[in-house]
Each structure stands twice: as C-alpha cells, then as structure tokens.
Amino acid sequence: MTAQMFFIGFFGISAIWFGVVVFRTFSMVRSALALLFSQTALGAMFLAMQAEFLGVLQIMMMATEMSIMAIFMVMFMMDPGGMGTMDMTHQKRLSLWAGFVSFVGGVAIAVFVDWGPIAAIAPDAAQQTIDLGLEILGRSMLIFEMAGLTILTAMIAATAISIPELKGKQQ
Amino acid sequence: MSIELILALTTGAALFGVGIYGALSQTNLVMIMMGVELILAGAMVNLVAFWRFLHPDTAAGQMFVLIVMTVMAIEMAVGFGVAIARFRSRGSVEMEEAVELKG
Known part of the structure; x- marks a missing residue:
C-alpha cells in the first residue's frame, strides 16, 4: 500500500462519514459543522491526489461557505440546537433506495469500466x-x-x- | 487498473448517494441545500480523480472543478435568497408547507 493510496482512502472515508453525520444529527449547527469537516476532508483528499491548488481552494472556500450556512441554520430553524429531537424528514424509504441505487451504480461504473492507461506522475x-x-x-x-x-x-x-x-x- | 482511482471514484459515488438521500428526505430548505452540496462534492472528487489518474497533462479537468465550485456558490446564494423570502412571508423554511407553490 502506497502513502497516496492510504491518504486517499483515509480522507475519503472521513468525507463519507461526516457526510452521513450531516443527516444523522438533530442539531443543525452540528450538521453544518459535519458538512464543513466533510468538505475539508475532500480538500485534503485533493491534496493527496496532488491537486494542490484545488485542495487549498476547496478548504478555504468551504470554511467560509459552511460558516455562513451555520449562521443561516441558527436563524431559520425552529430547533437549531436539536434539543427536541424533532423528526424533519419525509419519504425516507424512497430516499434511502435512491441513495443506495446511486451508490451501487457509481461503484459498478468505477469497477467495471476500462479506464485505459493510468498516469503514474502528475505535474508539480x-x-x-x-x-x-x-x-x-x-x-x-x-x-x-x-x-x-x-x-x-x-x-x-x-x-x-x-x-x-x-x-x-x-x- | 489503479486502486487509487477506484478508491476516489467510490468516494465520489458514496458522497453522491448520501447527497441524494439528503436532498430527497429532508423537509427543511437549508438541509436540502446541504444534500445538493454533497452531490456536487461527489462530482468534484470524480473530476479531480479523472484529472490526476487519466489526464494530468491537460488542465481542462481542473477547470471543470472550478466550474463546479462556481455552481456550489451560486446554489448557496440563490438558495439563501429564496430561504429569506420564504421565511419573511411564511415564517418558516419547511418545504412541506410549500406545496401550494406547485400551482
């Protein structure tokens, strides 16, 4: 296992985990922070893929964007702290199936498509x-x-x- | 076949799936926007992976990522504009209460 493979996997799993936490927590501020961590992990993943400019840009842009989003969450939500454990979802089963089918379809394409020759090195x-x-x-x-x-x-x-x-x- | 490319594309697919779930299941406008952000993030991971592992010699892939970031910023700006207008008129951004907009 190379260092690049390890860091792509590590930051990828972190981004997915925090992405799931966004919709699992009742606190809207925690949701916004989880999305911030997810996007920051993606920025770190870009750095692991040697896209330095895009990685730094992603981290800087998302830090600002998610801070604004957290403020709006507190402004607009009836229960921003999540103290009432109020359920704010609908058509859960359909959504789960749609998300699952999208994921399986994406993975199938990633695994079964012949992507051609892989570039070993990227420009500095x-x-x-x-x-x-x-x-x-x-x-x-x-x-x-x-x-x-x-x-x-x-x-x-x-x-x-x-x-x-x-x-x-x-x- | 590159394991790194598969890892990156799987991450993109997972983020896309989580985003689809969020955008379809949430009733609050700001939470729906978070789902859309995750969908776009999944697309961005794929684009960076394609650039790095398939075509690192051309900058068109990176350019495409900049366009997706622009779309994210636009979605946030217009989404919050709609949220403010809705909150001012109805006192809530719950989309369950916006069914009359269907016409």
Whole structure:
C-alpha cells in the first residue's frame, strides 16, 4: 500500500462519514459543522491526489461557505440546537433506495469500466498552476467569463428576492 | 487498473448517494441545500480523480472543478435568497408547507 493510496482512502472515508453525520444529527449547527469537516476532508483528499491548488481552494472556500450556512441554520430553524429531537424528514424509504441505487451504480461504473492507461506522475504544483492559468486565459476563457457573469447575476437575483416588499409607494 | 482511482471514484459515488438521500428526505430548505452540496462534492472528487489518474497533462479537468465550485456558490446564494423570502412571508423554511407553490 502506497502513502497516496492510504491518504486517499483515509480522507475519503472521513468525507463519507461526516457526510452521513450531516443527516444523522438533530442539531443543525452540528450538521453544518459535519458538512464543513466533510468538505475539508475532500480538500485534503485533493491534496493527496496532488491537486494542490484545488485542495487549498476547496478548504478555504468551504470554511467560509459552511460558516455562513451555520449562521443561516441558527436563524431559520425552529430547533437549531436539536434539543427536541424533532423528526424533519419525509419519504425516507424512497430516499434511502435512491441513495443506495446511486451508490451501487457509481461503484459498478468505477469497477467495471476500462479506464485505459493510468498516469503514474502528475505535474508539480507550480506547473499545474501555470497550466491552469493558461487554460483559463486561453481555451476556456469564455467559460470562465460566463462563470463570473453568472455569479454576478446570482448575487443580484439573491439580493432582489430577499429584500422586503415595499408597502405602498415611497415619495 | 489503479486502486487509487477506484478508491476516489467510490468516494465520489458514496458522497453522491448520501447527497441524494439528503436532498430527497429532508423537509427543511437549508438541509436540502446541504444534500445538493454533497452531490456536487461527489462530482468534484470524480473530476479531480479523472484529472490526476487519466489526464494530468491537460488542465481542462481542473477547470471543470472550478466550474463546479462556481455552481456550489451560486446554489448557496440563490438558495439563501429564496430561504429569506420564504421565511419573511411564511415564517418558516419547511418545504412541506410549500406545496401550494406547485400551482
């Protein structure tokens, strides 16, 4: 067993475990923190797969995103601390089956598809960043610009639908 | 066949499955968004694994991961916008109470 295999497996199991904890706990703050740990484990898994830039980006972005999510959870939930052990689920059996079938289908594809030759080495971190920069400012520039524009549109849309409706005309 | 690739793809499939379960079973809008986040995280693991073990010489795989991260951010922004609007009008973000939106 190589070190890379060990760390991919370890962080992968951690990400799955914390992902399951998100829906197992009654406390919404714990749910948000479990999702944060799951996403951080994924970032560490990216680092184990030698994608340094994406790993660091994932950890930084998810730390911010999940902190905001935890605040919203406390704001919106009737029982954010989970003291009342209130059940907030529906169609559990259908959901379990859908999740299980998705998992089995994904594993079957992973195991039975012939993925072709496996690359033994990846470019070093500096070369990866250069390649990604050239990709963003070259062939994928239009896609990247569209992503930026879409984020701007989403920010404006989110602000527009969340501001209170004005009662009557303001002079 | 690479064990590392299989491990990464299995992790992606498991996260996707857990996310599907969460998105379908939860009644709270914020919890449904958490399920969608896990689904997208599963897709991201697969993309990084494909880049690392199949095509490390091109950066298109990493570019695709950046797009998925963008989708995650957009989903959060719009989802919370909808949650605030819903909470302001009805005092709750329980989706069981939003059946009238079906029309």
